Amino acid sequence: MKFKGVIFDLDGTLVNSLEDIADAMNTVLQDLDYPTHDYDDYQYFIGSGLRNLVSKSLPKTHNDENQIERCYHSMIEIYRDNCTNQTKPYNGIVELLDELKSRNIKLGVFSNKADALTKEITAIIFPGYFNPIVGLSVESLKKPNPFEAIEISKSLGLKPEEMIFVGDSGIDMQTATNANMHAVGVIWGYRPEEELIANGAKHILSHPLDLIPIL
Incomplete structure (x- = not known):
């Protein structure tokens, strides 16, 4: 693999x-x-x-x-006080995470959302799936700075080139490239496919389970 x-x-x-x-x-x-x-x-x-x-x-x-x-x-x-009122996983995400766990793929989260909120939301909606969960705590370290992404790979005992970075924005694709990780963009989020490709996406997913063949 x-x-x-x-x-x-x-x-x-x-x-x-x-x-x-x-x-x-x-x-x-x-x-x-x-x-x-x-x-x-x-x-x-x-x-x-x-x-x-x-x-x-x-x-x-x-x-x-x-x-x-x-x-x-x-x-x-x-x-x-209202961060999970309407927030929910995209269709197919939980199925993807279950499949990744069954294959012993290590999973982390890296967001530009404030660290405490990132941890709270992820823990509530996806209990037990992710470790580590990293949000923004130091402004200079926010994406596309690759520092935290590389630290996550170290904590998982993996090399950056053994990691896929999945995101919905050009900033995510830049972060992946800067960290020497495999950049994968999704088109169900907030940014268009063109932005993802222009910023280095190696693959584009139209459904979460489309990630599996890339492994």
């Missing part, structure tokens, strides 16, 4: 969390009498961490660092 481990992105790859994220941010915007955004807008705001999403969501006239910081903390407080 060529590959012995898989690292998954979380939002847009394992779970559809768009509505919970958007609803939390829109609550913050409504409380400030700022314009809100629809779900289609938020799928382009997601991917570079929640602080970056807050910045993209705020009006340009109210986008200074102090306001971003205040709104970020407000958004996190709301989102933390």
Whole structure:
């Protein structure tokens, strides 16, 4: 078997969390009498961490660092209490994880979502499947920085080239390439196929179980 481990992105790859994220941010915007955004807008705001999403969501006239910081903390407080209201696995994900476990493939998660939220959501929705689960704790280490991905491979006792990295964004594909892992993009998430290919995807999945033949 060529590959012995898989690292998954979380939002847009394992779970559809768009509505919970958007609803939390829109609550913050409504409380400030700022314009809100629809779900289609938020799928382009997601991917570079929640602080970056807050910045993209705020009006340009109210986008200074102090306001971003205040709104970020407000958004996190709301989102933390509502992060699994509507968030659910994409169809076929649980079946894929069961198949990977049956083949003794080691599984990890690496997300640009805040570390505590990444761990909480993954543990609630996918208990027992992933170890390690890594979110964003240091801004400079967020994807496409490959540091955490490489650390995950080390913790699993694998070389980076023995790992597949699965994600739904160009940033995920860049992370895989930077870490010397096999970049696999999914088209059920928040970004188009063209973005994935342009950023180095070696394979494109239209259904989770399409990953199995790549092993």
